[in-house]
Amino acid sequence: MFQDFKLVGDRPVAIQVKEYVKRLIIKGALQAEQKLPSTREMSGLLKVSRNTVIAAYEGLEDDGFTYAIPGKGSYVAAMVGQSAADNGGADGSAAWQIDWKARMNEYAVSAVELDMMKQGIRAKEGTISFTSIAPDEQLFDLGDVRRAFMDRMAIEGQVLLNYGYAKGYKPLIDYLMHYMENKGVDISGKEMLITGGFTEGFDIVLSALRPSARRGAAICENPTHHTAIKNLKLQGFEITGVPMERDGIDVERLEAVLQTNSFDLAYLTPSYHNPTGIVMSPAKRSAVMKLMMRHQIPVIEDGFNEELRYSGAHVAPLIATAGQGNGVIYIGSFSKVLFPGLRVGWVLGDRALIDTLESIKRARTIHTSTIDQSILYQYLLNGNFDKYVKKARTEYKRKYELTKAYCEAHLPEAQLSGDGGLHLFLTFPTGVNTRQLLEACTEQGVIFTPGDKFFIQEGEGTNTLRLGFSRVTDENIEQGIQIIGKQVRSFLKA
Numbered sequence: 282m283f284q285d286f287k288l289v290g291d292r293p294v295a296i297q298v299k300e301y302v303k304r305l306i307i308k309g310a311l312q313a314e315q316k317l318p319s320t321r322e323m324s325g326l327l328k329v330s331r332n333t334v335i336a337a338y339e340g341l342e343d344d345g346f347t348y349a350i351p352g353k354g355s356y357v358a359a360m361v362g363q364s365a366a367d368n369g370g371a372d373g374s375a376a377w378q379i380d381w382k383a384r385m386n387e388y389a390v391s392a393v394e395l396d397m398m399k400q401g402i403r404a405k406e407g408t409i410s411f412t413s414i415a416p417d418e419q420l421f422d423l424g425d426v427r428r429a430f431m432d433r434m435a436i437e438g439q440v441l442l443n444y445g446y447a448k449g450y451k452p453l454i455d456y457l458m459h460y461m462e463n464k465g466v467d468i469s470g471k472e473m474l475i476t477g478g479f480t481e482g483f484d485i486v487l488s489a490l491r492p493s494a495r496r497g498a499a500i501c502e503n504p505t506h507h508t509a510i511k512n513l514k515l516q517g518f519e520i521t522g523v524p525m526e527r528d529g530i531d532v533e534r535l536e537a538v539l540q541t542n543s544f545d546l547a548y549l550t551p552s553y554h555n556p557t558g559i560v561m562s563p564a565k566r567s568a569v570m571k572l573m574m575r576h577q578i579p580v581i582e583d584g585f586n587e588e589l590r591y592s593g594a595h596v597a598p599l600i601a602t603a604g605q606g607n608g609v610i611y612i613g614s615f616s617k618v619l620f621p622g623l624r625v626g627w628v629l630g631d632r633a634l635i636d637t638l639e640s641i642k643r644a645r646t647i648h649t650s651t652i653d654q655s656i657l658y659q660y661l662l663n664g665n666f667d668k669y670v671k672k673a674r675t676e677y678k679r680k681y682e683l684t685k686a687y688c689e690a691h692l693p694e695a696q697l698s699g700d701g702g703l704h705l706f707l708t709f710p711t712g713v714n715t716r717q718l719l720e721a722c723t724e725q726g727v728i729f730t731p732g733d734k735f736f737i738q739e740g741e742g743t744n745t746l747r748l749g750f751s752r753v754t755d756e757n758i759e760q761g762i763q764i765i766g767k768q769v770r771s772f773l774k775a
Contacts (some may be wrong), residue, residue, distance in 0.1 A: 282310065283326040295327055297456075298337035299344075299759050303326075306346050306357055313359040317347065344447055386516060395511040399736060404728050411729040413619055414703045414749040420673050422665065422688050426620070429659035437655075445651035447643035448635075449475025455659040455670035457627055461611070462660075464587075465601035472635035474642060477624040477649050479583065479614040481507055485641050486581055487516040488626060490546050501548040504735035505743055506555045506583065509548055518545070522737035525554070526696070529561030530570045541574050546579045551588070551599055553586035556747040557706045557736045558699025563596060570602050570609075577608075583614040586702040591678040600629065607631035615657070617703060618670060623653045638773070642744065677703060677751060680758070684750040691766035692731050694773065703751040706732065708744060713772050715746045721768045727761045 286301050288294060305311045320338060324331040338355050347355045348379070390611025393399065404410055433441065441582050448454070454473050476482035491497050496517050501509065503522025513520050521542065523535045529551065549569070551561035561569070573580050582599045600609040607630070614626035628638060642648070660666065684705055688697055695707040706715040709715065715731045722728065750758055 283323070286327045288329075295333045295336035295340065298323075298327060299331060299340040302341060303344070303346055311357050313357050314349070315357045316353075317355045317357070317639055318353055324610045342707070344587070347518050376613075378761060388505060391515055392511075395514060397507055405726070407726065408723075409753065409764075411727070411748045411750065411753060412759060413752050414617065414747075415752060416617060416619070416673065416703070417676070417752050420669075420670055421620060425663065425665040425669070426656065426660060429530075429655050429663055429665070431661070433655045433659040441651050441655050443651075445648040445654070447474075447648050448472065449637045449649065450654035450658060452662075453625075453654045454627075456658055457613075461600075461629055463612075464599065465596075465597040465607050466611070466629070467487060467601075467603075467767045468629075469605060470607060470628055470632055472632045474624045474628045474635050474638050475649050475654060476612075476623075476628060476642065477646065478616055478626040479612055479628075480512070480622075480651075481646075482612045482614075482626045482628045483509065483581070483583075484512050485611070485638050485645070487512060487518070487546075489634070489637055489641060490579065491516050496556045498543065499546050499548060500535075500542075500544045500578070501737075502550065502685065503737050504556055504732065504745070505548070505551060505737070506585070507734050510737065512733070513548070520737050525557055525559060527559065529554075529559055529565040530569065532565055532572070532573075535569065536572055538547070539572055539578070544576075544578050546581055547573060548581045549599065550583040550584065550585050550598060552584070553589060553700065553702035555583075555585055555702075556704065558702050558704060558734060560590075560596060560700045566596070566599060566602055570599060570747055574608060576604070580609045582611045584610055584611060587613075588615075588618045589674060589677060589699045591674065591681060591703045607634075610634065611724070616671065619657075619660075619666070623657055625649060625653050625657050680750050680753075680755075681705075683755060684748065684762070686756055687762040688748070691762045692769060694769055704747050704749040706752075707746050708732075709746075709769065710773065711744050713744050713769055715744060718765070718768055718772060719747070721771075722765055726762045727764045727769065729765070733761060 286298075289298060290575065294469070294678070302311070302317070306509040311317070316718065318326060321333050323334045327334070338347065338349075342349055342355070346358055349355050349360050377578040396746070400759070445636055452615060453475060457474055458468055474482070474485075476485065496519055498521070499518040500521045500523065504525070505522065521538060521544070523538060524531045551566060553560060584598060587598065598611060600611040603609045610628060610630040612628050616626070629634065681699070681701065685697065685699075688695060688705060688707065692707065694713070695709050697705055697707060699705040719729065719731055730747040730749070732747055733740075735747070736742035737766050752760065
């Protein structure tokens with residue numbers, strides 16, 4: 282015994298010794314009431330200092346795994362040893378087993394089936410990956426983030442480490458309300474809820490708007506954000522998709538659908554739409570809002586990538602065009618612009634709605650991490666955001682134009698869409714199945730996201746793909762697109 286102890290990593294040695302002895306106790310290798318070696322003996326057995334063993338033994342006692350008898354030494358506590366034996370540990374009896382997959386309900390099974398990450402591609406090391414639309418971490422200004430953290434902790438660190446408020450960190454709410462006001466939003470009669478990113482905010486809103494007596498009905502652009510499709514389905518909504526045109530949703534088709542069906546909500550991404558990258562024109566924004574108002578359909582607006590505008594004038598969000606009306610629920614996040622690791626998003630909407638959402642939030646997660654909220658607030662307050670966005674926009678615009686040029690050169694068969702953001706969307710002739718194309722490209726060391734994942738109905742969009750370029754080097758962008766182009770041409774010849 283004690284011959285298999287090995288020090289690993291940079292963790293404190295006393296903690297490693299404590300956890301090693303604890304594992305021996307749990308496994309039953311050390312029995313209840315058994316005396317442990319003296320600190321001097323254990324020091325020699327494990328080849329660590331005696332003070333290290335003393336600290337480890339004190340930790341074991343604090344955790345209730347051992348007890349000490351003055352003048353005699355340390356002993357294994359009976360309760361711990363008995364627990365291990367009862368559960369099939371020390372005595373070799375059969376452990377209690379449950380078939381958890383058989384216990385899963387429809388919601389859980391659907392979550393697994395719709396889990397894009399679990400169904401994703403397992404790429405080999407060195408693969409050129411166009412699957413990500415996350416920001417490039419090389420652009421993160423760590424010094425400014427570190428300074429924001431230190432500044433806020435110095436001001437109210439003890440408060441930040443305690444429980445926060447379900448509605449959110451008030452300084453951040455006040456800042457973001459002003460931020461949205463600067464986008465042209467009339468904030469009178471509106472409130473804000475801070476969430477753990479877009480996805481939590483969307484899920485909370487859906488759970489509040491889901492009908493109790495029947496399946497809900499939602500309308501959205503087609504294609505649309507896969508996470509939105511997944512959550513709408515998990516919340517029991519039937520989804521109707523309306524095709525996209527070069528300047529946004531097909532308004533005529535939208536009007537025709539609204540005349541023949543009733544809907545509980547609409548989900549729209551008017552700026553740098555995921556996956557097409559299209560920015561809805563001002564004329565269409567106005568037309569869409571008039572239709573939604575006429576049919577009294579609440580709109581959930583996804584503020585996806587709004588800051589990554591590379592050309593043209595600022596286009597006001599839908600919630601701004603609503604004026605003092607309360608029919609639009611805006612969900613925002615800086616995850617695609619700033620730092621996805623800070624899981625902070627917000628829901629802006631009618632005061633009565635936010636009051637209800639606050640209670641749902643409190644029941645689920647109590648509150649979003651106050652530390653995360655406060656770091657973001659201080660970072661914004663210090664004036665870092667505009668400086669960072671200017672740098673990020675310049676770099677992403679360069680990569681966008683580079684990717685677009687390579688696509689035009691090496692993929693002339695594809696129709697491109699995307700006015701900004703971190704990706705391009707490609708539509709090929711019907712003879713190109715992008716699932717099969719992905720298999721062929723994977724063998725050549727290139728992967729991308731097949732576009733059918735973003736369409737409402739199975740079998741749609743099989744000739745489309747999304748190309749994320751934000752985290753790909755210039756050299757790999759060119760090389761990867763060349764490889765895709767060669768495979769496309771072989772498909773078309775076949």
